[in-house]
Amino acid sequence: MKKLILILIILLPFNLKAQDELANMLDSITKPKTxxxxxxxxxxxxxxxxxxxxxxxxxxxxxxxxxxxxIKSGVDQFWGIxxxxxxxxxxxxxxxxxxxxxxxxxxxxxxxGFAKLKLLRQCSGESNIPFTMxxxxxxxxxxxxxxxxxTNYFTSRLSYVNQLxxxxxxxxELSIQLSPAxxxxxxxxxxxxxxxxxxxxxxxxxKIAKRMSFNIEYFYVVRPIWNIKSxxxxxxxxxxxxxxxxxxxxxxxxxxxxxxxxxxxxxxxxDFTKGEIHLGFNxxxxxxxxxx
Amino acid sequence: MKIASFLALALIMFCNLNAADKYITKTGHIWFYSKTxxxxxxxxxxxxxxxxxxxxxxxxxxxxxxxxxxxxxLMEEHFNENYIESAKFPKSTFNGKFTNFDKSNFTKNGIxxxxxxxxxxxxxxxxxxxxxGSIEVKDGKIYAxxxxxxxxxxxxxxxxxxxxxxxxxxxxxxVDLVYEPFK
Numbered sequence: 324m325k326k327l328i329l330i331l332i333i334l335l336p337f338n339l340k341a342q343d344e345l346a347n348m349l350d351s352i353t354k355p356k357t358x359x360x361x362x363x364x365x366x367x368x369x370x371x372x373x374x375x376x377x378x379x380x381x382x383x384x385x386x387x388x389x390x391x392x393x394i395k396s397g398v399d400q401f402w403g404i405x406x407x408x409x410x411x412x413x414x415x416x417x418x419x420x421x422x423x424x425x426x427x428x429x430x431x432x433x434x435x436g437f438a439k440l441k442l443l444r445q446c447s448g449e450s451n452i453p454f455t456m457x458x459x460x461x462x463x464x465x466x467x468x469x470x471x472x473x474t475n476y477f478t479s480r481l482s483y484v485n486q487l488x489x490x491x492x493x494x495x496e497l498s499i500q501l502s503p504a505x506x507x508x509x510x511x512x513x514x515x516x517x518x519x520x521x522x523x524x525x526x527x528x529x530k531i532a533k534r535m536s537f538n539i540e541y542f543y544v545v546r547p548i549w550n551i552k553s554x555x556x557x558x559x560x561x562x563x564x565x566x567x568x569x570x571x572x573x574x575x576x577x578x579x580x581x582x583x584x585x586x587x588x589x590x591x592x593x594d595f596t597k598g599e600i601h602l603g604f605n606x607x608x609x610x611x612x613x614x615x
Numbered sequence: 616m617k618i619a620s621f622l623a624l625a626l627i628m629f630c631n632l633n634a635a636d637k638y639i640t641k642t643g644h645i646w647f648y649s650k651t652x653x654x655x656x657x658x659x660x661x662x663x664x665x666x667x668x669x670x671x672x673x674x675x676x677x678x679x680x681x682x683x684x685x686x687x688x689l690m691e692e693h694f695n696e697n698y699i700e701s702a703k704f705p706k707s708t709f710n711g712k713f714t715n716f717d718k719s720n721f722t723k724n725g726i727x728x729x730x731x732x733x734x735x736x737x738x739x740x741x742x743x744x745x746x747x748g749s750i751e752v753k754d755g756k757i758y759a760x761x762x763x764x765x766x767x768x769x770x771x772x773x774x775x776x777x778x779x780x781x782x783x784x785x786x787x788x789x790v791d792l793v794y795e796p797f798k
Binding site: 344345346348349350352353356358361362379380381382419495533534566567568569609611614 | 637639641664665666668673674675676677679681686687688689692693695696697702703706708710775777778781
């Protein structure tokens with residue numbers, strides 16, 4: 324019996340292939356560290372609203388967005404392309420978890436500034452967090468000439484956005500985001516309109532090719548009871564992201580020409596079901612100002 | 616009972632004996648570089664794990680792809696997402712042997728030229744490669760260096776025409792590791 328064991332022990336090392344043994348040994352010492360989900364979305368917007376993505380430290384994003392007129396306008400207006408609304412924005416990653424940006428939208432001549440704060444990052448491995456959580460706060464100021472009666476106070480030109488975003492990258496293709504948003508306007512058009520608007524957005528992307536994804540988003544806006552017959556509608560957008568190196572092109576169909584939350588979520592007037600659909604696109608160009 | 620304890624003792628001895636023949640690193644430096652008139656691509660990985668068995672002259676590498684750091688965050692994202700697909704293929708491995716090397720040199724101080732050949736696995740594709748390198752044995756540590764190049768296309772890494780001019784036809788890979796005896 325002893326002899327048999329002895330023989331076994333002598334033979335054992337020779338039975339193991341040296342190569343496999345080394346590979347196994349390496350496998351046991353290279354335990355996976357925390358693996359953070361990257362590129363939950365291709366760019367900082369799902370379609371029009373913010374995604375959980377932000378500029379990394381030292382990156383500058385230049386963003387130009389167009390929304391054309393309603394495609395209902397027909398051949399006379401070249402299906403809306405004759406009218407366009409243009410948003411221009413710049414944003415910068417101060418750290419990997421803080422992005423700050425400015426933008427300008429022609430409706431109401433609003434300049435806005437925003438900060439985007441990454442609170443949680445989806446990860447697996449050593450530690451596990453099932454989703455990414457981001458806060459976005461924004462302030463807008465209207466620079467339009469005062470056309471109403473009486474004195475216009477500066478504060479009446481201000482509007483604010485608080486938005487939380489929870490997103491999960493389920494796999495390489497599918498990501499889904501929930502975005503509860505609160506919009507406060509210091510002054511509204513009529514007494515029937517509420518200064519505070521609460522809304523919940525749902526959006527997602529599905530990658531249809533390595534550099535292309537199909538995106539969709541919808542915001543359900545909670546209206547106060549007395550405002551139930553308001554003409555405002557909930558925004559819905561479908562789009563395609565196309566990535567080419569440092570550029571991301573987003574082409575979409577949407578029922579809103581608004582490109583900031585105040586217009587897009589709180590004050591949207593067009594109805595998708597009535598064919599009030601707009602063609603639009605965003606172009607995002609990223610420059611690396613400071614390397615790692 | 617006697618047999619069991621004897622077996623245990625023998626196993627422990629066998630393990631210890633075997634361990635003494637191995638040199639290991641978990642913080643090896645492996646980096647790649649490509650230069651074209653339009654773009655320089657360079658990424659460093661300082662967490663390469665590798666082991667040399669000086670008894671058999673075999674060598675193995677294990678590399679977590681996501682540990683490659685680029686100067687530009689966007690380049691790093693595209694590398695992981697679009698080219699090397701690190702979610703699908705999280706590791707790159709090498710399993711090979713020193714071919715023209717006197718094994719007794721591993722224990723003598725000095726600088727030696729070596730040839731290594733074996734299977735290199737990148738992006739889920741294994742290819743047999745041969746490369747020269749150098750080994751310096753100094754005070755019980757092994758310093759290994761090598762430089763070779765790979766073609767992304769050989770490893771089924773697709774590069775779209777629009778960016779083909781920005782990415783070198785050959786990626787120059789430099790390996791620089793310090794092994795310590797495995798205890």
